[in-house]
Amino acid sequence: MIGFEPAHWPAPTRVRAGQTLRTGGVGLPPYDDFNLASHVGDDARTVAENRRRLRAALRLPSEPVWLRQVHDVEVIALPCAQSEPQADAAWTATPGIVCAVLTADCLPVLFCADDGSAVAAAHAGWRGLAAGVLEATVAAMPVPSERIIAWMGAAIGPDAFEVGPEVRTRFIADDPTLSRCFVAGRGDRWFADLYALARARLRRAGVTAVYGGHACTYRDARRYFSYRRAPRCGRMATLIWITPA
Numbered sequence: 001m002i003g004f005e006p007a008h009w010p011a012p013t014r015v016r017a018g019q020t021l022r023t024g025g026v027g028l029p030p031y032d033d034f035n036l037a038s039h040v041g042d043d044a045r046t047v048a049e050n051r052r053r054l055r056a057a058l059r060l061p062s063e064p065v066w067l068r069q070v071h072d073v074e075v076i077a078l079p080c081a082q083s084e085p086q087a088d089a090a091w092t093a094t095p096g097i098v099c100a101v102l103t104a105d106c107l108p109v110l111f112c113a114d115d116g117s118a119v120a121a122a123h124a125g126w127r128g129l130a131a132g133v134l135e136a137t138v139a140a141m142p143v144p145s146e147r148i149i150a151w152m153g154a155a156i157g158p159d160a161f162e163v164g165p166e167v168r169t170r171f172i173a174d175d176p177t178l179s180r181c182f183v184a185g186r187g188d189r190w191f192a193d194l195y196a197l198a199r200a201r202l203r204r205a206g207v208t209a210v211y212g213g214h215a216c217t218y219r220d221a222r223r224y225f226s227y228r229r230a231p232r233c234g235r236m237a238t239l240i241w242i243t244p245a
Contacts, residue, residue, distance in 0.1 A: 002034060002057045003223065007151040007240075009211040012116030014095075016058075017240040019108060019153040021223045024057075025050040027234060035225070035234025037102045038066070042234065054237065061244055064100035064237065065090060071127040075120075075140040088128050089137040091120035098241040104225035105217050107155035107194045108238035109134060111207075113143040119240045126163065129197055130170045135205040145206030153238045154224055157216025158183070158193035161228075167192060175200070 003021025011017060025034030026049050031042040036054060038047050055063065065078055068086040076085045078092040078099060090099045091111070099121040101108050106125035113119070122128075122137045138145050165188045171178045181196040195213035202210055217224035225233040 002053050004058065005154075007110060007153075007212065009112075009149060009151040010209075011112045011149065011151075012114075014116045014243050015112050015119055015240065016243060017110050017112070017119070017151065017238075019238040020054065020236045022225050022234060022236065023223070025053060030230060030232045031234040034236075036237045037235035039068075040235060041232065058239075060098055060239075061096035061241060062098055064098040064239055066100060066102070067123070069102065069123045071123075071125050073128060073131045073133045073136045075122075075133070075136045077140070088124075088133050089120060089122035089140070091118060091137065091141050092242070093118040093142060095242040095244040098239055100237050100239045102235040102237055103153070103155065103217075104227045104233055104235045105156040105161075107198055108153040108236075109137075109198060109202075110151045110153070110238060110240045111137060111141060112149050112151075112240065113141065114147045114149060116242060118142055119242055121238060121240050124194070124198060126167055126192065126194065126197075129194065129201060130167075130174070132201070134198060134201050138202070138205040138207055146208075148207050149209040150202055150207050150211070152195060152198060152210065152212035154215035154217050154220075154236070155194050155213075156218045156226065156228060158191055158195065160216055160218035161192045161194060162189050163192045164189065171197060175204070 002024035
């Protein structure tokens with residue numbers, strides 16, 4: 001059985017969401033077991049089988065729309081004509097379309113209108129987070145921000161995500177209060193709290209109902225892939241969709 005953790009948030013029952021784990025697939029090292037990414041060097045047949053298992057286990061209404069993620073702020077509306085659009089977030093109001101992002105340390109964030117009329121998924125590494133990918137996703141959804149709830153999937157935790165001074169400078173230049181999201185490390189290094197940064201950026205965008213954000217992909221090697229722990233690795237998928245009537 002594939003590894004999957006449902007999102008724990010008060011979404012309407014017609015909305016299904018969650019994040020895969022690294023277990024339950026057919027991959028070989030270093031992509032073992034359940035890699036869902038086609039761009040990391042894994043065998044294409046293995047990825048196809050893992051995606052088939054994903055569809056079957058979750059009874060997905062359609063193949064997820066896999067994005068070509070580039071750590072930017074592009075948000076695409078689904079359905080679209082492209083088979084693999086370049087974007088770091090996607091939203092839809094169409095039942096049966098599955099929004100998905102792939103991560104292995106970056107922060108996946110799911111969004112849902114409080115009535116289940118629209119959903120979205122965003123990929124937020126530190127670059128995208130600083131550039132405003134979460135705010136762009138909120139702005140793209142066809143509902144007021146106060147009616148949106150968000151759930152953060154597993155990402156690298158605050159005691160493992162060591163960054164250079166340029167990362168801290170980038171965030172606090174925009175908002176000095178975000179200095180609280182960084183803890184000094186050795187030399188000029190800092191430990192960044194992606195979850196706290198995301199909560200702050202979401203709050204500024206008008207989204208105050210935010211859930212999740214407690215795991216660490218780097219520390220939990222049994223459940224999660226981590227690019228920082230092992231640069232040659234698979235990717236988890238974080239998915240959301242509105243169930244068809």
